[in-house]
Amino acid sequence: MRIASIVSPHLNLTNWEIIPGETWCVLGNNASGKSQLAASLAKPDNDSIANAPSKVSLVSFETAQAEYDAEIEKDDSDFLDRIDYGTTGMGLLKQSGKSTEEILPFATKYGLDKLLDRGYRQFSTGELRRLSLAREVLSDPDLLILDEPYEGLDVQSVQKISELIETLIQSGHQVILFANRRSDISPWCTHLALLEHGSLIAKGSIQEVQSNPELDRLFPTEMGAAPKLPEAPEAHSISPIFKLSEVQIKYGSTYQFKDLNWTLMPGDHSLIVGPNGCGKSSLLALLTGDHPQCYTNQIDIFGFRRGTGESIWEIKKNIGYLSPALHRDYRVSCDLTSVLISGFFDSIGLYQTPNAQQRRIALQWLELFDLQEHQRSSFRSLSYGQQRLALIARALIKQPPLVILDEPTQGLDDFNRQLVLSCLDRLAGLKQTTLLFVSHRVDEHLSLFKKRLQFEPISPQTDTLYQIVKNF
Numbered sequence: 096m097r098i099a100s101i102v103s104p105h106l107n108l109t110n111w112e113i114i115p116g117e118t119w120c121v122l123g124n125n126a127s128g129k130s131q132l133a134a135s136l137a138k139p140d141n142d143s144i145a146n147a148p149s150k151v152s153l154v155s156f157e158t159a160q161a162e163y164d165a166e167i168e169k170d171d172s173d174f175l176d177r178i179d180y181g182t183t184g185m186g187l188l189k190q191s192g193k194s195t196e197e198i199l200p201f202a203t204k205y206g207l208d209k210l211l212d213r214g215y216r217q218f219s220t221g222e223l224r225r226l227s228l229a230r231e232v233l234s235d236p237d238l239l240i241l242d243e244p245y246e247g248l249d250v251q252s253v254q255k256i257s258e259l260i261e262t263l264i265q266s267g268h269q270v271i272l273f274a275n276r277r278s279d280i281s282p283w284c285t286h287l288a289l290l291e292h293g294s295l296i297a298k299g300s301i302q303e304v305q306s307n308p309e310l311d312r313l314f315p316t317e318m319g320a321a322p323k324l325p326e327a328p329e330a331h332s333i334s335p336i337f338k339l340s341e342v343q344i345k346y347g348s349t350y351q352f353k354d355l356n357w358t359l360m361p362g363d364h365s366l367i368v369g370p371n372g373c374g375k376s377s378l379l380a381l382l383t384g385d386h387p388q389c390y391t392n393q394i395d396i397f398g399f400r401r402g403t404g405e406s407i408w409e410i411k412k413n414i415g416y417l418s419p420a421l422h423r424d425y426r427v428s429c430d431l432t433s434v435l436i437s438g439f440f441d442s443i444g445l446y447q448t449p450n451a452q453q454r455r456i457a458l459q460w461l462e463l464f465d466l467q468e469h470q471r472s473s474f475r476s477l478s479y480g481q482q483r484l485a486l487i488a489r490a491l492i493k494q495p496p497l498v499i500l501d502e503p504t505q506g507l508d509d510f511n512r513q514l515v516l517s518c519l520d521r522l523a524g525l526k527q528t529t530l531l532f533v534s535h536r537v538d539e540h541l542s543l544f545k546k547r548l549q550f551e552p553i554s555p556q557t558d559t560l561y562q563i564v565k566n567f
Contacts, residue, residue, distance in 0.1 A: 096113045096144060096145070096146050096147055096148065096238075096269075097112045097144070097145040097146060098110070098111040098112070098113075098143065099143055099144070099145060101132070101143050101144075103135070103293075105128045105293050106128050106131055106132055106135065106293040106294075107293050108132070108293070108294065108295055111288070111295060111298065113269070113271070115269070116285075117269075117285050117286050118264055118270050118271075118283055118284050118286065119271050119272070119284065119285075119287070119288060120271075120272040120273075120274055120280050120281065120284040120286070120287050120288070120301075121133075121271065121272070121273045121274070121288045121290050121295075122274050122277070122280065122287060122288070122289055122310075122313075122314075123273075123289065123290035123291065123313075123508075124275060124291070124313060124314075124508040124510065124511075125275060125478055125480030125481060125484070125506075125507065125508045125511055126477075126478045127275075127290045127291055127292065127293070128290055128292070128293035129242065129273045129275065129290055129478075130155060130156070130157060130242055130273070130479065131293070132273070132290065132293075133153060133155055133240050133242045133271075133273050134153070134155075134157070136151070136153075136238075136240055137151050137152075137153035138151075148236070148237035148238040148269065149237055150234075150235075150236045150237045150238070151236060151237065151238045151239075152231040152234055152236035152238070152239050152240065153231075153240045153242070154224075154227055154228055154231050154239075154240070154241050154242065155240075155242035155243070155273075156242065156246075156479040156506060157242075157479070159223065159224070159227060159423075160423060162227070163423055164426070166181045166182065166215045166216070169181065169182075170216075179214075180213070180215065180216045180217050181214045181215030181216045181217075182214065182215045183211065183213065183214055183215075184202075184207065184210035184211040184212065184213055184218070185198065185211040185212065187215070187226050187227070187230055188201075188202065188207075188211070188226065188229060188233060190230055190234075191230045191231070191232075191233035191235075192233075192234060193233045193234075197233075198211075198233070201229070201233065205225075205229060205255050205259055206225075206251075206252075206255055207225060207226065207229055210222055210225075210226060210372075218372070219371050219372045220247045220371075220376075220419040220420070220423075220502070221247045221248050221249060221252060221371030221372065221535075222371050222372045224244070224246070224247055224248060225248065225252055225255075225371070228241075228256055228259070229259070232259055232260070232263055235268075236268065237268065237269065238268070238269045238270070238271065239260070239263060239268060239270045239271075240270075240271050240273070241260070241270065241271070241272050241273065242273040243273060243274065243275065243279075243479075243506060244256060244260075244272070245257075245279055246505045246506060247419060247502055247505050247535070248371060248535065249369075249370045249371045249535045251370065252370075252371055257281055257282075257283070260281070260283065261283045264283055270283075272284060275480065275506070275507070275508035275509070276314075276508060276509050277310075277314050277509065278509075280301070284301060285301060286298070286299065286300055286301060286304075287299070287300070287301050287304040289304065289307070289309055289313060291313060297309050314508070314509050314510070315509075315510065321517040321518075321520060321521045322463055322514065322517060322518060322521065323521070324463075324491075324494070324518060324521055324522060324525070325456050325459030325460050325463060325492075326452075326455075326456055326459065327456075327493070327494035327525075327527070328439075328452070328453075328456070328493060328494070330493075330494060330495065330496065330528075331496070332361055332496065332527065333361070333398060333413065333496055334360060334361050335358050335359060335360050335395075336359045336360065336361060336363075336396070336496060336497050336529055337357075337358070337359050337382060337394065337395060337396040337397070338357075338358045338359075338394075338395040338396075339355055339356060339357045339358070339381075339392070339393070340356055340393040340394075341353075341354055341355070341356060341392075342355040342356075342357075342378075342381065342392045342393070342394065343355070343388075343392065344374055344377050344378075344381070344386070344388055349558055349559075349560065350558055350559040350560065351373075351374040351377060351559075351560055352373075352374050352378075352550065352559065352560070352561045352562065352563055353559055355378075357548070357565070359497075359529065359531075360529075361496070361526075361529055362526060362529060363529060363545070364523055364529060364530040364531075364532070364543050364544050364545060364546070365529075365530070365531050365532070365544060365545075365546040365547065365548060366532050366533075366534075366540055366544040366546070366547045366548070367379075367531060367532065367533045367547075367548045367549075367550075368533070368534075368540075368547065368548070368549050368550070369549060369550025369551070370550070370552070373550035373552070373561045374550060374560075374561055375501070375533050375550060376420065376533070379416075379418065379499050379501055379531065379533070381394060382394070382396060382414075382497075382499065382531075383411070383416055383499065384401070384407050384410060384411070389401050389402075390402040396410055397409070397410055397413050397496070408441065411441040412441065412493075412495070413495050413496045413497055414441075414495055414496075414497045414498070414499060415438065415489075415490040415491055415492070415493055415494075415495050415498040415528075416490055416498075416499045417487055417490040417499075417500050417503050418499075418501035418502070419501065419502055419505060420501075421486065422482065422483065422486055422505075424443060425443055425474065425482075425486065426443075426475075427443055427474075428474075428475070429444055429445055429473075429474060430470065430471050430472060430473060430474065431461065431466060431469050431470050431471070431472050431473075431474055431477070432454075432457055432458070432461065432470045432471070433445040433474075434474050434485050434486070434489055435457040435460055435461065435485060435488050435489050435492055436453055436454065436457045436492075437489060438488075438489035438490060438491075438492040439453050439492060439493060457492065458470065460488035460491070460492055461488070463488075463518075464484040464485070464487075464488055464511070464514070466481060466484060466485060466488075469481065479506045480506045480507050480508065480511065482506075483503070483504075483505060483506045484507070484511060484515075487500075487503055487515055490503075491518065491522065494525070494527060494528050495528060496527070496528065496529065497528070497529050497531070498522070498528050498529070498530050498531070499531045500519075500531070500532050500533065501533045502533055502534060502535070503515060503532075503534075504516075504534070504536070504539065512539075516539060516541060519532070519541070519543070520541060520543055523543045530543070530544070532544060546565075546567045547565070547566040547567075548564070548566075549563070549564045549566065550563055551563075551564055
């Protein structure tokens, strides 16, 4: 495959040849043009790409969003006497064109067999990512394009997916990996290209490019001093922040987890860890009121007992929140400044008139995350990484008593990830916000997190899938 020329508002590439047997990684920072290049390669133009593969598959955040939107359109819950959970895991894998008989041994080998009978809306973000990757591999493409395939996956899943892709390569298929972190360059990659502002500034063998000084310029290993945070609205302390008593999540006759007792005091910054699908996000949704079982559990939060006629807005005003699900559901049409300001009102979209202080604080956060030139841009027109930074700023903009961050650095390059972690460290030091943080990345388990909740699978299995081990 030879790329003669790809020219667009975000790309300017010429003379890039990918020879059979080579496996390339394209490494670039947020807004470098990675996703646009991946999409261009997935739908090649014969005038710009010679000898293009006939069957190309793409896995990216953008394709995942499109699939989610399609599932929402197909939701028939309003017309059924039951909840429509969407396409099953088996149904997703069958979209590859393979039969049930072909899928079953494959799913068992790669740890997907327990997902086959569940519906789309019952999967965690990591589980959906694994299924999407498996489906595209099963479809037997000539070229598989992977845009940030490891984001949101636990360590075991990353290993399984990497083994799956390596098997595909060994069988003669071509793979192009797009990554925004040096640590995500897979061992099966033979060649590396550096993408900056839509142009390839270096390309060659892994060894050649890793010795190129441009790599250290684009991806510095050290970051400067922690940034000064924007001003904060007046805050108030509430103690305890929440108290959970014998909390459980149950589906049918099976408990996801049960018997959780946990009291969070101000300053108890806590890390929540566990494998994909264990219930981490569900636990957080109990706290935010976004999980229906929050009203069947004994949850006291900010002085209110869930299910006693409390206003959800009285609770939400004390919380800043970001999760993969919130990012996925932020589908309204508004500009970037409005996205940040919506954090003051805990809404998806902006429906109230902000005051001068709120506008000023929003602009300060945009400047901190180097997004000020996009303040009037449509949220959905930005790269996934830029969207993520905006939603992080939205979660932090109130500097409220409780900030809940579920895999917040998904899609961020090394620099922006370190910037966000530095902001959290600075925020914790101000002693007015308590952090709950979910991450599969060990290098994000900061020293400020003195408490830890770990989800562990129960073996042999009983009526309960996971136990929660507290390290307080």
